[in-house]
Amino acid sequence: MKPEARASILDLWRMFGAPKAALILSGAAGLLAGGSSAGLVMLVNRSLSGGAEGADSATPLVFTGLCALALISSSVSVALLSRIAQENQYRLRMRLAQRILNTPAHRLESCGRHRLMAALTDDVQSVVAAQEVLPFLFVEGAKIVAAFSYLAYLSLPLLGFVLFFVVFGVLSYQFAQAQAMRWFALARETDDALFRHLRALTEGYKELMMDARRRTAYLEADLERTARLLRNRLNRANVIAVLANNWSETLYYVCIGAILFVAARLVETPQATLIGFTLAILFIGGPLSVIFNGIPAIAKGVVALRNIEALRLESSDNPLAPVDRPVEGASPQTLALAGVTYRHQGQGENGGYPIGPFDFVIRPGELIFLTGGNGSGKTTLALVILGLYAPTTGEVRIGGERVTDGNREAYRQNFSAVLSDSYLFDSLLGYGEGAQREQAEALLAMLELDHKLRIDGGRFSTIDLSRGERKRLALLAACLSDSPFFLFDEWAADQDPKFRDFFYRRLLPDLKARGKTVIVITHDDRYFRFCDRRLHLTVGQLEELQPHAPDLPAAAVLE
Ligand SMILES: Nc1ncnc2c1ncn2[C@@H]1O[C@H](COP(=O)(O)OP(=O)(O)OP(=O)(O)O)[C@@H](O)[C@H]1O
Numbered sequence: 001m002k003p004e005a006r007a008s009i010l011d012l013w014r015m016f017g018a019p020k021a022a023l024i025l026s027g028a029a030g031l032l033a034g035g036s037s038a039g040l041v042m043l044v045n046r047s048l049s050g051g052a053e054g055a056d057s058a059t060p061l062v063f064t065g066l067c068a069l070a071l072i073s074s075s076v077s078v079a080l081l082s083r084i085a086q087e088n089q090y091r092l093r094m095r096l097a098q099r100i101l102n103t104p105a106h107r108l109e110s111c112g113r114h115r116l117m118a119a120l121t122d123d124v125q126s127v128v129a130a131q132e133v134l135p136f137l138f139v140e141g142a143k144i145v146a147a148f149s150y151l152a153y154l155s156l157p158l159l160g161f162v163l164f165f166v167v168f169g170v171l172s173y174q175f176a177q178a179q180a181m182r183w184f185a186l187a188r189e190t191d192d193a194l195f196r197h198l199r200a201l202t203e204g205y206k207e208l209m210m211d212a213r214r215r216t217a218y219l220e221a222d223l224e225r226t227a228r229l230l231r232n233r234l235n236r237a238n239v240i241a242v243l244a245n246n247w248s249e250t251l252y253y254v255c256i257g258a259i260l261f262v263a264a265r266l267v268e269t270p271q272a273t274l275i276g277f278t279l280a281i282l283f284i285g286g287p288l289s290v291i292f293n294g295i296p297a298i299a300k301g302v303v304a305l306r307n308i309e310a311l312r313l314e315s316s317d318n319p320l321a322p323v324d325r326p327v328e329g330a331s332p333q334t335l336a337l338a339g340v341t342y343r344h345q346g347q348g349e350n351g352g353y354p355i356g357p358f359d360f361v362i363r364p365g366e367l368i369f370l371t372g373g374n375g376s377g378k379t380t381l382a383l384v385i386l387g388l389y390a391p392t393t394g395e396v397r398i399g400g401e402r403v404t405d406g407n408r409e410a411y412r413q414n415f416s417a418v419l420s421d422s423y424l425f426d427s428l429l430g431y432g433e434g435a436q437r438e439q440a441e442a443l444l445a446m447l448e449l450d451h452k453l454r455i456d457g458g459r460f461s462t463i464d465l466s467r468g469e470r471k472r473l474a475l476l477a478a479c480l481s482d483s484p485f486f487l488f489d490e491w492a493a494d495q496d497p498k499f500r501d502f503f504y505r506r507l508l509p510d511l512k513a514r515g516k517t518v519i520v521i522t523h524d525d526r527y528f529r530f531c532d533r534r535l536h537l538t539v540g541q542l543e544e545l546q547p548h549a550p551d552l553p554a555a556a557v558l559e
Contacts, residue, residue, distance in 0.1 A: 130301020
């Protein structure tokens with residue numbers, strides 16, 4: 001995946017999310033600051049080389065004016081830039097979030113959560129840090145151009161001498177910087193692995209606390225090894241970058257020495273010109289070090305941008321046409337799968353099997369139970385039905401209309417689902433007002449959660465609940481959207497007998513009575529008889545069984 005990533009410094013500029021006008025204003029203020037500092041140098045040079053006569057009565061006034069101008073314009077430039085940086089970070093993060101939500105679920109799964117988190121945190125920061133440096137490159141570059149023009153005005157032969165050092169310096173610096181960039185890229189790869197281990201730490205701390213042997217192995221073999229590798233790679237990258245900077249700084253002083261002690265002897269040069277040259281070159285030192293210090297940040301930014309590219313996220317500029325959920329209470333339509341198969345990435349090569357082909361029709365208002373052993377493909381089929389996975393072959397049709405990449409987002413809005421690994425938000429997110437708020441209160445009581453939490457301003461007062469209670473809260477959130485289709489993936493697995501009974505005997509019949517189509521993934525064979533139809537999966541192949549039929553003969557289970 002990585003070789004496709006080809007982002008460059010130009011992309012850093014293009015990706016600037018903040019208004020370009022503010023950036024240009026900041027650049028202009030920076031140029032004014034640079035111009036005033038260059039003016040100050042010229043004034044100092046004129047005063048030094050002309051003695052007392054070099055300065056007329058207006059000179060102190062002009063000097064003070066230039067000082068004030070330099071102070072004000074550089075302050076304006078920096079203040080604007082810091083605002084722009086914050087705005088940029090905010091916009092980049094929002095755009096990245098939009099891109100993630102526009103990207104098909106299977107592609108996000110293959111990226112891994114740790115890489116997405118690293119992109120949203122580290123990479124965004126690196127990109128913004130690099131973008132902050134960009135305007136300085138122009139401003140400081142302009143100062144250098146102004147100083148070189150001044151040098152050309154003072155002496156062309158000496159300028160040739162300086163240019164030789166500049167070309168040599170830039171080439172050697174470029175070489176060292178390329179090495180540093182290589183190590184920054186390797187360090188960034190290790191960063192992804194570190195995020196994965198840190199996730200294991202935050203999510204698996206209980207398992208690690210319970211078993212000292214496992215904990216030691218995790219700390220030593222996983223976390224410490226990766227953290228050490230990251231430290232070493234970053235050290236190497238930083239040392240090379242610093243050496244490159246020091247080298248360029250040394251060359252700079254060598255250049256001044258060469259002019260004073262070599263060139264001045266080879267080329268006849270008046271004292272005033274030599275002073276002017278030295279002052280101008282000393283002046284260039286400031287902008288040069290800003291540029292050289294900024295280059296590692298740009299290198300890191302480009303690496304971060306390449307990382308984001310490597311995730312192959314969809315564009316944020318081209319979100320699928322914004323769609324609303326169907327009108328409240330819309331009735332379900334016929335759902336048909338024809339020749340549908342689904343293959344997970346790497347399936348076949350790494351073992352496992354694609355599921356399907358599936359050919360079946362679900363009629364409006366049916367209560368379907370999807371059953372089958374572990375790993376038989378129930379959740380995968382459910383994700384295809386929900387439109388989160390696009391079929392590898394075959395087609396899904398709703399109300400006779402084919403589901404395509406263009407309308408899949410609209411199709412998904414027909415479903416409310418509680419998945420087995422569903423995420424519980426701490427608020428009702430768009431369902432906390434009016435009738436839905438009242439409905440939420442009623443459901444809270446019905447699910448016997450009202451003594452555990454309240455809903456204030458559309459937000460749950462707590463979600464620190466037991467697993468079964470969290471699932472009940474997820475069910476509440478799903479029921480609020482009043483979609484035509486409902487899908488529950490092993491919802492009752494975490495429930496006590498009372499709520500399991502409530503689910504199969506009350507909630508599902510209620511949804512059916514309201515005309516909803518309901519698909520339930522379940523292992524609860526005691527309740528199989530409550531469905532209209534039972535679709536059973538065995539190793540990715542589907543057959544329709546009688547609701548009452550047992551799964552497998554007991555003897556077969558024992559075998
Ligand atoms: N994200 C994934 N990437 C690659 N393969 C996967 C992925 N998710 C599932 N699989 C493969 O697909 C097979 C079917 O998985 P699925 O989750 O659909 O089974 P299931 O019937 O829902 O199982 P269970 O009853 O245990 O929940 C698994 O055995 C696994 O090999």
